[in-house]
Structures are given as C-alpha cells and as structure tokens.
Amino acid sequence: MRLTQDPIQVLLIFAKEDSQSDGFWWACxxxxxxxxIARTPESALECFLDKHHEIIVIDHRQTQNFDAEAVCRSxxxxxxxxxxxxxxxxxRVSDDHEEASVLPLLxxxxxxxxxxxxxxIACYNELIQIEHGEVRSQFxxxxxxxxxxALDHCHEAIEITSDDHVIQIHKxxxxxxxxxxxxxxxxxYKNRRKESIDVKSISSRxxxxxxxxxxxxxSMARIHSMTIEAPITKVINIINAAQENSPVTVAEALDRVxxxxxxxxxxxxxxxxxxxxxHTSDLxxxxxxxxxxxxxxxxxxxxxxxxxxxxxxxxxxxINDVPPCISQLLDNEESWDFNIFELEAxxxxxxxxxxxxxVFSRFGVCEFLNxxxxxLRAWFQVIEANYHSSNAYHNSTxxxxxxxxxxxxxxxxxxxxxxxxxxEVAALIAATVHDVDHPGRTNSFLCxxxxxxxxxxxxxxxxxxxHTALAFQLTVKDTKCNIFKNIDRNHYRTxxxxxxxxxxxxxxxxxxxxVNKFVNSINxxxxxxxxxxxxxxxxxxxxxxxxxxxxxxxxxxxxxxxxPCRPLDLCIEWAGRISExxxxxxxxxxxxxxxxxxxxxxxxxxxxxxxxxxxxxxFITDMFDAWDAFAHLPALMxxxxxxxxxxKTLDDLKCKSLRLPSDS
Numbered sequence: 168m169r170l171t172q173d174p175i176q177v178l179l180i181f182a183k184e185d186s187q188s189d190g191f192w193w194a195c196x197x198x199x200x201x202x203x204i205a206r207t208p209e210s211a212l213e214c215f216l217d218k219h220h221e222i223i224v225i226d227h228r229q230t231q232n233f234d235a236e237a238v239c240r241s242x243x244x245x246x247x248x249x250x251x252x253x254x255x256x257x258x259r260v261s262d263d264h265e266e267a268s269v270l271p272l273l274x275x276x277x278x279x280x281x282x283x284x285x286x287x288i289a290c291y292n293e294l295i296q297i298e299h300g301e302v303r304s305q306f307x308x309x310x311x312x313x314x315x316x317a318l319d320h321c322h323e324a325i326e327i328t329s330d331d332h333v334i335q336i337h338k339x340x341x342x343x344x345x346x347x348x349x350x351x352x353x354x355x356y357k358n359r360r361k362e363s364i365d366v367k368s369i370s371s372r373x374x375x376x377x378x379x380x381x382x383x384x385x386s387m388a389r390i391h392s393m394t395i396e397a398p399i400t401k402v403i404n405i406i407n408a409a410q411e412n413s414p415v416t417v418a419e420a421l422d423r424v425x426x427x428x429x430x431x432x433x434x435x436x437x438x439x440x441x442x443x444x445x446h447t448s449d450l451x452x453x454x455x456x457x458x459x460x461x462x463x464x465x466x467x468x469x470x471x472x473x474x475x476x477x478x479x480x481x482x483x484x485x486i487n488d489v490p491p492c493i494s495q496l497l498d499n500e501e502s503w504d505f506n507i508f509e510l511e512a513x514x515x516x517x518x519x520x521x522x523x524x525x526v527f528s529r530f531g532v533c534e535f536l537n538x539x540x541x542x543l544r545a546w547f548q549v550i551e552a553n554y555h556s557s558n559a560y561h562n563s564t565x566x567x568x569x570x571x572x573x574x575x576x577x578x579x580x581x582x583x584x585x586x587x588x589x590x591e592v593a594a595l596i597a598a599t600v601h602d603v604d605h606p607g608r609t610n611s612f613l614c615x616x617x618x619x620x621x622x623x624x625x626x627x628x629x630x631x632x633x634h635t636a637l638a639f640q641l642t643v644k645d646t647k648c649n650i651f652k653n654i655d656r657n658h659y660r661t662x663x664x665x666x667x668x669x670x671x672x673x674x675x676x677x678x679x680x681x682v683n684k685f686v687n688s689i690n691x692x693x694x695x696x697x698x699x700x701x702x703x704x705x706x707x708x709x710x711x712x713x714x715x716x717x718x719x720x721x722x723x724x725x726x727x728x729x730x731p732c733r734p735l736d737l738c739i740e741w742a743g744r745i746s747e748x749x750x751x752x753x754x755x756x757x758x759x760x761x762x763x764x765x766x767x768x769x770x771x772x773x774x775x776x777x778x779x780x781x782x783x784x785x786f787i788t789d790m791f792d793a794w795d796a797f798a799h800l801p802a803l804m805x806x807x808x809x810x811x812x813x814x815k816t817l818d819d820l821k822c823k824s825l826r827l828p829s830d831s
Contacts, residue, residue, distance in 0.1 A: 175200045175298055178220040180211045182232030186285035187256060191224055194290035198298075208238045212245075219247045221302050222294065227255040227272075228283060236275035243276035250305040252278045252297050259283045268696065307408040308401070403428060446767050446774075446781035489521060497525050503575055503802055504734050511564045518567040519551040520544070523599060526574045535592050537653040545648040549641050553604050559747040561605035566598070568741075572726035573598040579798040585718050589658070593665035594719055596650075598726060600638035601670045605630060608752050610674075611764040615756075631674040635667045665719065672720035673727045675786075682790050685721045688714055690796050718797075725794045731779070731787050731810050732803040738810045739825050746775050775825055776817040783811055 177200045181188040188204065195202035203218060205211035215223065223242065227235040235255060242248050255277045260266050269280050278301060281293055406425055410418045489497070493513055499505050500522060510518040524544060527533065533543055554563035573594050576582055586594075606613075610629045613621045624632045643649050651659050672681055730741035749768035756763045767773055787807070795804050817827065 175222065175302065176218055176220040177202045177222045177224065177294070178211065178215055178218070179204045179224050180208075180235075180238060181226045182206055182229070187226070187228075187283060190285040190287050190290040191294075193287045194294055197287065197291050198294055200294065208233050208241065211238060212241055215242055215251075216245060216247065219251075221251060221305070222297055223251055223253045224281075225253065225255055225277075228258045236271070236277075239276040248276075250309055252301045252305070254279045254281050254293070254297070256281050256283060304405050304408045307411075308404050311404060446777045493521055497521065500525055500571065501529075501575070501578070505571060506737065507564060507568045507571060508737065508740060510567070516556050516563065517551060519554070519563040519570070519599065520547040522567045523547045523570060526570060527595060530574070530577070530591055530595060531588070532592050532595060535588055536650050538650045542648060542650055542652075545645075546642060546650045547599070549645075549648045550600055550603055550638065553637065553641060554602070555605060555607060558605065558607035559751070560741070560744040561602050561607055561748065566600075566602055568729075569601060569723070569726045570595065570598040572729045573723060576722050576726060576798060579800070582718065582722065582798050586715060589662060590665065590715060590719060593662050594669060594722060596662075597666045597669035597723055600666070601634055601673055601723065601727065602630075603634050603641075604637050605634070607748050608755075609764065612752055612756065612761070615761045615764065616759065628671055628674045628676070631671050635670045638666075638670075639663065668716060669719050669723045672724055678724070678786065678790075681717070681720050681724060682793060685717050685797075686793050688717055689721075690793055693797065721790075721794055721797075725791060728787065728790075729803070731783050732791060732800075732807045733810075734806055735810055735813060738806070739813075742775060742779050743825050746773065746778065774818065774823040776814040776822065779814045780811070780818060783807070783814070 175198070177191075177195050179188055179191050179195075179202060181204065183206075184204075192202055192204070200222075203214050203220070205214050214220075225235045225238055226232075239253055239255070242251070242253065253276060255272050257267075257272075257280055259282055272280055279293075279297065284290070403425060406421050406428075410421050413421065493510070496506075496510055496513060507518060507522075510522060514521050524540075524547065527543060528540075533540055536543075551563045551566075554561075554566060556562050577586070577591050577594060610621075613629050614626045618629075620633050621629050623629075641648070642651060646652060651662070654662070730738055730745075732738075733741065746768065749765055750770040750773070753763055753765065753768050754770070755761075767778065791800075791804065791807060794800065817824075820827070822828075
C-alpha cells in the first residue's frame with residue numbers, strides 16, 4: 168500500500184484573478200501539483216466533492232465577493248474534508264494596526280493562515296510545508312484506516328509486515344470452534360521486497376471456505392475502527408506517523424509520550440514513596456480516592472433525618488427587617504476580609520439565610536428567576552436546615568463562606584466579563600447547596616463503610632452526587648420554596664446542568680484535571696494574547712461555552728478551599744475545624760474497625776501545621792496561581808503567603824498546634 172498520492176490536488180477559491188491567485192497557481196505548477204480554480208462558493212463545493220483535494224486555499228482578504236468562513240464551514244460539513252488542509256489568505260496588517268487573532272479562522276474550520284504574499288517562492292514554500300506536514304500525516308492515517316477496514320471485512324488469514332518485513336499483524340481465522348487469533352510478531356519473511364509494505368493473504372482450505380464465507384468473526388480491526396475517531400487515538404496515530412522520519416532521540420522521546428498518553432490518569436501527578444511525606448500521601452488518599460473496598464461487615468448509615476419541610480421553623484425575616492447588628496455586619500460582606508464567624512455567632516449558626524439573602528439581592532437573582540423574596544427566603548431556610556450544625560467544618564457556615572467567596576470572585580472584572588447572568592445565578596446556587604447534608608465524613612470513609620449513599624452512587628463522587636440530588640429534591644418538593652417554578656423549561660435545564668457540573672467539580676479526584684484544563688485552555692492563551700498585543704485584555708475565546716464551564720469549575724473549586732487565602736485569624740479557625748472533623752473520622756474508623764484513610768489525622772499525634780503545609784503545597788498553590796493569573800487577586804495571594812509562613816514557623820519550632828502556646 169502506498170502512503171503518498173501523486174500528484175497532490177489543490178483547489179484555489181478566488182473570486183477574481185489577481186497576483187495572489189497567480190502566485191499559488193504557478194507555485195502548484197512548480198511543485199507538480201494538480202490545481203483547480205473556483206470563482207464562486209457553489210462551484211468550489213461542487214469541484215471539491217468531485218476531486219477531494221488535499222489542499223484548499225481560500226481568499227479571505229475581501230468580504231464583498233463571498234464569505235470565506237462560510238465557504239470553509241460548508242466544505243467542512245462534507246465527509247471528504249476530514250483529510251483536507253484548508254488555508255486562509257488574509258490581508259497584510261500595517262505596522263500601526265494590531266494583528267487579528269487566528270481563533271475565528273480555526274473555529275471556522277481553517278487549519279492555517281497565510282499572510283498575503285504574491286511571491287511564487289513564498290506560495291511554493293507554504294504548499295511544500297503543508298504537504299510534508301499535515302498532508303502526509305493525513306495520508307498515513309487514511310492508509311491505516313483503509314487497512315483495518317479491509318481486515319475487518321476479510322475472511323482469510325492476514326499478515327502485515329513493516330519495511331523490514333517484521334510481522335506487525337498476523338490475523339488467523341480458525342475453524343468454527345475457535346476465535347480469531349493474533350500471532351506473536353517474532354519472525355521475518357525470507358522473500359524481502361524493498362520500499363513497500365507487504366500485505367500477504369494466505370488462502371484458506373477449500374473445505375473451510377464456505378463456513379468462513381458465511382461467518383463474521385470478532386477482530387482487532389473492528390475494535391480499531393470503533394476507536395479510530397476518538398481524539399486521543401488521532402493524537403497517538405499522528406505521533407506514530409511523526410516517529411517514522413524522526414531522529415532516534417526524538418523517536419525515543421515520542422515513545423515516552425505515547426506511554427504516558429496510554430495511561431488512564433493523565434492529570435494526576437505521581438507521588439514519591441509514602442515515607443517521604445505522610446501528610447501529603449494521607450491527604451491524597453483521603454481526598455482524591457473513593458477509599459479501599461470495605462474490609463469489614465460494619466456499615467455507616469445516616470441517622471440524621473432530612474428536613475424536607477420548613478413549616479416547623481420560624482418564618483425568616485425580610486432583608487429589610489434584618490436586626491441592626493446583623494445588618495451592620497453585612498454592610499461589609501463585599502470585602503474579602505469579611506468575618507463569617509462573627510456572622511455565625513450573631514445569627515446563632517444561621518449565617519447562610521442572612522448572607523444568602525443579601526448576596527442574592529445584590530446579584531438580582533429573584534428578578535432572574537422571577538420568584539418572590541418570600542420563596543427565596545423559604546428556600547434558604549430549607550437548605551440551611553439540611554446542613555449539619557454538629558459538623559465541625561462541613562456546616563452552613565462553610566456553605567456561607569463558599570457563597571461569599573463565589574460572590575467575591577464574580578465581582579472581579581475578568582470573571583464578570585466572561586460569564587453571563589445565568590452563569591452567575593448558577594454559581595451562587597451551586598455554592599449555597601454544594602455540601603448540603605454533608606455527614607462530616609469523606610467519600611473514602613463512606614465507601615469503606617458500605618454506606619447507603621456509597622451503594623446508591625456506585626462509590627463514585629458519592630457526596631457530591633448526593634448534595635446536588637438532594638438540593639433539587641428539596642427545592643421542587645414544595646412550591647413554597649421552589650425558586651425554579653416560574654422559569655421556562657429550557658432555562659431550567661440549562662441552569663440545572665450548570666449547577667450540577669459545578670458541584671461535581673468540587674469532588675477532589677479530578678482536581679488536577681480541572682486545574683490543568685484551566686491552565687491550558689484559559690491561562691496560556693490569555694498569556695500569549697497579552698504578550699502579543701502588549702495590553703491587558705481578556706483572552707480570546709473566553710466566552711466560548713467550553714471555556715465558561717472551565718471558569719465556573721475553577722471558581723467554585725477555589726471558593727470551596729479558599730481558607731488558606733483568608734486573613735490569618737480566619738485561616739487558623741478553619742484549620743482547627745477541618746482538623747477536628749478529620750480527627751473525629753479517624754476515631755470512628757478505629758471504633759468500627761474500618762481502614763484509617765488518613766492516619767496522620769490522629770488527634771494524639773497529628774501536626775496541624777504539617778497538614779496545612781502539605782495541603783497548600785499539593786492542592787492550593789498551583790490552583791490559586793492559575794486563578795490569580797486570570798482573576799487578579801493580589802490580596803488573596805498575600806494572605807496565602809503570610810499564612811504559609813505562619814505554618815512553616817510553627818513547624819520549624821516543632822509545634823503541632825494551631826498557634827504557639829504563648830499566643831493562645
């Protein structure tokens with residue numbers, strides 16, 4: 168099978184003949200390519216469907232003749248275009264104008280951009296680079312696809328060798344009682360033929376032919392044909408193709424790349440041995456896995472009754488009738504240094520209702536949902552009633568703190584410019600409900616204990632799935648607190664999906680995946696654009712739905728674990744509360760004979776400073792560096808540095824508590 172096609176076919180789409188179209192015409196002639204010219208979008212599409220050109224050049228300089236991007240999209244809508252490289256010819260930019268982004272071209276379906284240059288040698292060089300790059304890679308992919316499709320339809324034994332005649336695939340169809348088999352690739356053909364790939368067909372015996380003709384057998388070819396369209400498979404195939412003509416050192420490096428790409432945990436960093444840093448290892452084990460499988464007959468079942476009605480609670484007061492002491496405290500709620508613990512004390516552990524009403528009013532949530540303040544108050548009261556006030560950390564004060572952080576982030580200029588009001592409302596609701604009915608135990612604990620929730624959600628994102636499901640159950644169960652009752656079905660479904668996605672993003676097993684996707688899709692393009700334009704501007708593509716999803720996920724993740732970025736006194740209080748909750752879990756694991764998922768959180772031996780240092784080093788620093796680069800949060804980063812210094816000082820002094828004894 169040949170892996171190149173001779174000659175390459177090129178389609179030029181130019182409304183008028185000019186020096187640029189002539190440049191590409193003569194460049195094709197010089198390179199030995201077959202060239203067609205189309206003057207209208209209709210003739211271009213007809214010509215392409217007839218010839219299946221490998222390269223298409225579209226004039227993007229003038230819009231009065233035809234819409235170049237529309238032409239590109241119409242070609243991309245056809246099946247043959249999958250293997251075609253489309254080049255946009257754009258006008259040259261004068262020195263006093265800023266160069267436009269290529270993203271609109273890429274989204275329209277173009278592969279490359281060519282700055283207007285009628286020089287034949289410039290056009291020739293561009294075409295030659297395309298041939299030796301994308302076109303040859305596409306030929307190899309098409310060849311592979313063809314081979315495996317042929318294998319899938321073939322009822323005979325097949326052997327395929329490399330250029331050195333080492334067998335790569337040896338597919339044998341046995342008698343009807345046996346399955347297809349792939350033999351080892353350990354022998355060579357004696358009859359060597361240079362410069363070709365040898366496809367050898369071994370005919371089956373005549374007596375076997377009828378049964379082979381009438382049966383279809385499972386084969387590796389069918390598996391290959393099913394997965395060839397997956398993006399990661401395309402990447403692997405392109406790398407394989409690139410290896411063929413690469414130097415040995417590059418080929419070896421690409422082998423390592425392929426080895427990594429074939430793993431399942433692409434985003435999770437690899438830790439050293441457990442002895443190197445037990446605090447980090449225990450945090451990772453406790454937060455980023457669903458635990459060991461249950462090792463005993465003990466079970467952990469929720470005993471707290473879910474509050475599904477708000478009738479037994481006192482009617483919450485309106486935002487205009489908040490007691491002066493609470494109202495005065497809430498005047499400062501837009502500040503990052505707002506003290507949530509003062510609100511917790513003054514509201515008798517009901518901070519979520521009061522802060523929520525103030526924040527939702529500021530963002531116009533009632534107006535967006537077309538619901539009354541009475542309905543919103545009732546909803547807040549039902550949600551807060553289903554947080555466990557007995558939890559040291561995961562209670563309604565934590566929910567109020569995450570809501571406060573989310574509202575603060577939504578006020579940042581770049582975040583505000585990237586999201587619409589539906590995104591804002593979804594984020595505020597997600598922050599409010601993100602830990603509702605949290606039992607004060609980790610997912611790992613629930614899985615090990617065989618809890619009802621772990622069984623219900625198949626040991627996967629157990630708590631996060633429960634939080635979202637229960638939040639919607641509580642909301643729609645009673646019309647008095649159903650804040651969604653007046654919005655249309657499409658808005659509700661979009662809003663619901665956004666809320667679910669954000670709450671599920673707080674689950675830590677995909678922490679590094681979310682952070683890395685944000686860095687690669689948001690931070691890096693933004694940095695490249697700012698560097699190229701020498702101005703502080705929003706990243707191109709920030710409003711694309713997929714990027715908005717990444718921004719919302721990153722926002723709620725940072726809000727959920729923002730404690731190390733709070734002022735020192737608040738940071739210390741939160742550290743004490745989460746440590747106490749983990750201590751209680753370790754105590755219960757020991758009582759029930761369950762695996763202890765975080766052994767360092769033993770109240771008799773734990774160093775809280777060490778646990779905080781590990782948490783900041785492993786989870787917080789990189790994530791907030793990325794979020795700060797987008798949202799610009801200098802005050803938070805300063806708090807983070809100051810708090811880290813506090814914990815390091817305590818650790819250096821061998822102090823295991825929250826403060827030095829002299830400071831207590």
